[in-house]
Amino acid sequence: xxxxxxxxxxxxxxxxxxxxxxxxxxxxxxxLSIRDGSVxxxxxxxxxxxxxIFVRAxxxxxxxxxxxxxxxxDDDSDIExxxxxxxxxxxxxSWFKREASKWNVLLSSxxxxxxxxxxxxxxESLMSPEVEYTVAVTAFWAIEVVYQESYAHxxxxxxxxxxxxxxxxxxxxxxxxxxxxxxxxxxANRRLEKSPEDIISxxxxxxxxxxxxxxxxxxxxxGEN
Ligand SMILES: Cc1ncc(CO)c(N)n1
Numbered sequence: 001x002x003x004x005x006x007x008x009x010x011x012x013x014x015x016x017x018x019x020x021x022x023x024x025x026x027x028x029x030x031x032l033s034i035r036d037g038s039v040x041x042x043x044x045x046x047x048x049x050x051x052x053i054f055v056r057a058x059x060x061x062x063x064x065x066x067x068x069x070x071x072x073x074d075d076d077s078d079i080e081x082x083x084x085x086x087x088x089x090x091x092x093x094s095w096f097k098r099e100a101s102k103w104n105v106l107l108s109s110x111x112x113x114x115x116x117x118x119x120x121x122x123x124e125s126l127m128s129p130e131v132e133y134t135v136a137v138t139a140f141w142a143i144e145v146v147y148q149e150s151y152a153h154x155x156x157x158x159x160x161x162x163x164x165x166x167x168x169x170x171x172x173x174x175x176x177x178x179x180x181x182x183x184x185x186x187x188a189n190r191r192l193e194k195s196p197e198d199i200i201s202x203x204x205x206x207x208x209x210x211x212x213x214x215x216x217x218x219x220x221x222x223g224e225n
Contacts, residue, residue: 037160
């Protein structure tokens with residue numbers, strides 16, 4: 001093979017360039033407190049109620065991504081990976097309802113907080129047909145990987161996560177979800193590799209915004225806004 005390219009994939013480059021922000025999102029004081037067993041249960045309940053609202057808004061975003069994948073993807077298997085995400089979300093919504101009733105969180109009366117509304121509005125902007133598949137699928141990867149990394153860390157070596165919260169951590173921290181995130185990362189990298197500079201910079205800016213929104217989202221568990 002002529003001069004086989006050994007280029008670092010785009011996402012790996014970004015993760016190195018934005019390491020601090022990525023760490024802020026994936027090693028947030030809230031999830032670290034789950035990991036060390038010191039979490040305040042009222043913070044956990046606040047997160048639970050807010051995330052239920054987020055996940056409901058996430059469904060139409062993923063639906064819009066399926067549509068983009070069907071129209072724009074050069075690889076049939078992309079749609080199957082994304083469909084796996086839909087299946088996980090279907091499960092998640094039932095889980096949120098069960099979990100909420102276990103913790104006496106009344107989902108029908110949750111008021112979305114500012115950070116949540118802003119994140120949901122951002123998701124909605126990504127549903128526009130003008131947003132390219134490459135940009136949207138990269139955003140999707142970023143949204144999923146923050147939860148995967150955050151909750152996998154709560155189960156990893158040295159964690160003191162309480163038994164009652166382990167199930168929550170396993171929902172996103174399990175190996176299958178990790179594999180699914182790697183598949184999304186592969187899709188994003190493959191698309192970015194073939195993309196012109198303007199799409200690449202758009203996707204990078206979106207990843208940064210996702211990470212910022214994720215930090216703000218975890219911050220809500222403190223109940224300061
Ligand atoms: C805020 C937020 N980000 C990511 C996920 C992952 O599905 C989630 N459930 N909630």
